[in-house]
Amino acid sequence: MTTGYHPLVKRLLDGELSLAELPPELQGEGEEALRLVGAADRAPVALSPALEERVMAVVRRHAASSGNRAWRWLNTPRDIELRLRVRPWTVWAGALAAAAALALLLGRPAPAPEPGPGAQARSGARDSVFVRFVLYAPGARRVAVAGTFNQWDRSAAPLLPAGTSGVWTTTLALPVGQHQYAFVLDGARWVVDPAAPAVDDGFGRRNSVVAVTTRGGQL
Amino acid sequence: MRIIGLALPLVLGTTLSAGLGAQDVGARLDRRVSPEVQRAVRGIAADAAARGLPVDPLVQKAIEGAAKGVPGDRVIAAVRALAGRLAEAMEAVRAGGLAAPSGAVVEGGADALNAGISGPQVSDLVRVSQPPYDPALTLRVAATLAALGVPAKQAQQLVETMITAGRSPTDLLGLPGEVQAGVARGATPTQAAAGLARAAGGPPPGRAPDWVPPGQRKPRNPHKP
Numbered sequence: 001m002t003t004g005y006h007p008l009v010k011r012l013l014d015g016e017l018s019l020a021e022l023p024p025e026l027q028g029e030g031e032e033a034l035r036l037v038g039a040a041d042r043a044p045v046a047l048s049p050a051l052e053e054r055v056m057a058v059v060r061r062h063a064a065s066s067g068n069r070a071w072r073w074l075n076t077p078r079d080i081e082l083r084l085r086v087r088p089w090t091v092w093a094g095a096l097a098a099a100a101a102l103a104l105l106l107g108r109p110a111p112a113p114e115p116g117p118g119a120q121a122r123s124g125a126r127d128s129v130f131v132r133f134v135l136y137a138p139g140a141r142r143v144a145v146a147g148t149f150n151q152w153d154r155s156a157a158p159l160l161p162a163g164t165s166g167v168w169t170t171t172l173a174l175p176v177g178q179h180q181y182a183f184v185l186d187g188a189r190w191v192v193d194p195a196a197p198a199v200d201d202g203f204g205r206r207n208s209v210v211a212v213t214t215r216g217g218q219l
Numbered sequence: 220m221r222i223i224g225l226a227l228p229l230v231l232g233t234t235l236s237a238g239l240g241a242q243d244v245g246a247r248l249d250r251r252v253s254p255e256v257q258r259a260v261r262g263i264a265a266d267a268a269a270r271g272l273p274v275d276p277l278v279q280k281a282i283e284g285a286a287k288g289v290p291g292d293r294v295i296a297a298v299r300a301l302a303g304r305l306a307e308a309m310e311a312v313r314a315g316g317l318a319a320p321s322g323a324v325v326e327g328g329a330d331a332l333n334a335g336i337s338g339p340q341v342s343d344l345v346r347v348s349q350p351p352y353d354p355a356l357t358l359r360v361a362a363t364l365a366a367l368g369v370p371a372k373q374a375q376q377l378v379e380t381m382i383t384a385g386r387s388p389t390d391l392l393g394l395p396g397e398v399q400a401g402v403a404r405g406a407t408p409t410q411a412a413a414g415l416a417r418a419a420g421g422p423p424p425g426r427a428p429d430w431v432p433p434g435q436r437k438p439r440n441p442h443k444p
Binding site: 153154197198199200207 | 251279280282283284285286287288289293294297300301327330333334359360362363366367368392395399
């Protein structure tokens with residue numbers, strides 16, 4: 001290890017300086033470093049020809065296997081020349097058919113939104129963004145999120161436990177805009193999201209705030 | 220909380236503030252709040268609608284109070300307080316130069332007031348929100364910054380700096396997230412916002428260092444005759 005050596009001693013070890021060029025106070029350290037490096041075995045390593053032959057025999061055997069040959073055949077790039085003789089009207093007919101199929105696919109009406117709580121997010125799906133809510137509530141038996149996006153319904157958006165870690169999550173499609181919300185633990189206890197800004201709710205408690213933007217920003 | 224973003228048109232805050240007639244209020248509140256609260260909120264909403272204020276936030280507040288099990292008299296008081304805040308926001312927005320603001324702008328103003336931003340600051344934010352900046356967006360961004368702990372004056376100045384520097388509305392929307400990221404890295408909300416204001420002083424990404432925002436006088440080109 002040379003990490004503890006003075007930079008000048010490191011240059012000595014790199015052969016950039018001689019011992020005599022070191023300042024007197026570093027010469028002791030330099031000598032010690034040279035002694036340690038000199039003690040290392042620097043004899044060149046020579047591999048026997050038999051070892052090389054053994055390694056190459058294994059490589060040749062592997063290359064000659066049928067599976068390998070098949071893979072190489074499949075994987076080797078080749079030039080393929082394809083000639084088509086078509087009449088112009090068939091090209092136009094094909095293009096029109098493709099366009100019609102695409103229009104049919106994209107123009108298919110969306111299923112009607114279900115009535116009741118949460119419909120606002122679904123009906124506004126075009127301007128909605130998926131928002132993931134996460135709460136660490138190890139002691140809870142039920143967790144839900146209620147807010148302006150679901151008419152503060154305590155049962156409309158339950159969170160699911162992620163294993164037994166105490167983490168509860170759900171992902172909702174929320175309309176773009178600013179929403180206030182809170183988590184409901186066991187159907188009765190309202191708690192704010194510790195990971196979000198909060199404002200006064202007018203009842204002496206706090207509501208968490210999420211501003212849903214099309215950029216996917218995090219608030 | 221993490222948001223998985225989708226590429227969608229840039230709109231903010233219009234969905235929830237869609238107009239709601241006073242006659243719909245009863246239907247919205249039916250079976251959600253007590254008859255006493257419903258009666259009172261209908262009266263408050265009718266009065267608000269007559270003054271051109273959005274009614275939907277009032278209905279939402281009543282429903283929220285009932286869902287949280289808040290006693291009826293406190294729900295009514297909170298709805299009344301919100302109506303007062305909406306009226307104050309309307310006044311501040313009009314003072315900012317918008318004679319007939321949309322419900323979304325008024326609601327954004329009320330959110331800003333609730334977050335600690337003053338009436339004159341709301342007016343200033345509306346005044347600087349010339350197209351392409353939506354005043355509702357500007358107010359909500361400032362409100363969210365304030366809710367994150369950025370002092371109201373600094374939140375207002377940061378938003379105004381971004382607009383003056385010609386940053387896009389999308390950049391504006393990203394401010395609260397940037398502040399939160401800064402806080403996650405150990406900065407205070409004030410420090411994070413100050414860093415963003417310094418960064419906003421420079422040209423936007425991809426622009427030359429001498430870039431001048433649209434609408435501002437460009438320096439004379441010495442190569443032009």
